[in-house]
Amino acid sequence: MSRLPFWPTAACSLCALVALALLAALNGAADLGLHRGLEALFFRTGDDAGILWDIRLPRVVIGIIVGIHLAVSGHLLQAATRNPLTDPNVLGISGGAMLAVMVFLLVTVYWGQTDGSKLTSYPVAPLPFVALIGGLVAATLTYLVAWRAGATPLRLVLAGISIGITFQALGLGIFAAWGSTRMETVLLWLSGSLYARGWEHALHLLPWTVAGLLALPVMVAKLDLLSIGDDAAATLGVNVGAIRFAAIALATVLASSAVAIVGPLGFVGLITPHAARRLVGTSLARSLPISALLGALLVTLGDLVGRVITPPAEIPVGAVTALIGVPIFLVLLGRRV
Numbered sequence: 001m002s003r004l005p006f007w008p009t010a011a012c013s014l015c016a017l018v019a020l021a022l023l024a025a026l027n028g029a030a031d032l033g034l035h036r037g038l039e040a041l042f043f044r045t046g047d048d049a050g051i052l053w054d055i056r057l058p059r060v061v062i063g064i065i066v067g068i069h070l071a072v073s074g075h076l077l078q079a080a081t082r083n084p085l086t087d088p089n090v091l092g093i094s095g096g097a098m099l100a101v102m103v104f105l106l107v108t109v110y111w112g113q114t115d116g117s118k119l120t121s122y123p124v125a126p127l128p129f130v131a132l133i134g135g136l137v138a139a140t141l142t143y144l145v146a147w148r149a150g151a152t153p154l155r156l157v158l159a160g161i162s163i164g165i166t167f168q169a170l171g172l173g174i175f176a177a178w179g180s181t182r183m184e185t186v187l188l189w190l191s192g193s194l195y196a197r198g199w200e201h202a203l204h205l206l207p208w209t210v211a212g213l214l215a216l217p218v219m220v221a222k223l224d225l226l227s228i229g230d231d232a233a234a235t236l237g238v239n240v241g242a243i244r245f246a247a248i249a250l251a252t253v254l255a256s257s258a259v260a261i262v263g264p265l266g267f268v269g270l271i272t273p274h275a276a277r278r279l280v281g282t283s284l285a286r287s288l289p290i291s292a293l294l295g296a297l298l299v300t301l302g303d304l305v306g307r308v309i310t311p312p313a314e315i316p317v318g319a320v321t322a323l324i325g326v327p328i329f330l331v332l333l334g335r336r337v
Helices: 006-026 033-043 046-081 093-108 127-148 153-177 184-190 199-228 230-235 240-262 268-280 284-308 317-333
Strands: none
Touching (some): 006 033, 006 268, 006 284, 046 199, 046 240, 046 268, 093 127, 093 240, 127 240, 199 230, 199 240, 199 284, 268 284, 268 317
């Protein structure tokens, strides 16, 4: 199929993201409307300003950042492994990050509650670091298991799925064994949710975003050469092992920090790289920015749908992205990507 020009595609995607972000900020259990919303945005007076600035805008910003993290992470993993079915969930990264956060909350917060009260909040600042440790452990185990007998894309996926399922089962076991009725906040996090996410969460996530995006230009050109095969890339001067390790490490950082803040979200890192490549081609310099924009669009859309479909109750964004992602992925599987 013919590919679209990059800059018009990027501009249209960015405009769509801005429009969707505005729509998400104005709509929810209490619809603000355009006039009230703009007044609250610029003058910051009244109850509407509190709703917009303290509740809606933080979760929109976090949704955009998380979407970028997961989309770029999935794209890097697919490029590094030359496997179009790879994403942070498939390689076990999300499962490892989830288990690490569950253990951290159990040790530092839950065991410290002796009065039997419900856990309504937890410390935010350490979570990205904790999740990163879990994600790196999972990625390392996947790498070792797959590469021990000579890695192939299929062996990498199978090893990642096995390790990811194991870690997720352990995390859910911790949740079930140590008072699930007292950890409703954690249950919401496990389902992948932007509920009650504020500026504090965004500030703890943003440094990881900046660091990750600054590292991308260093590796994109060499990572692109892996598509022609390891041997051919090596003849062109690429240190294949080093660039693959760096890409997987960066993908782990981005995915783990996202999981730490909102919980595991499925399909974002899997389908957005496919869609981006279909739109603008396979070059990472072209497809990676589009993938990031599409990831931000998908998470923002998922959060908006989850908030407006059954107000005042909310459907977690993780459930919505799965419902959106499954049919899209099935369509992509039926076509030549």
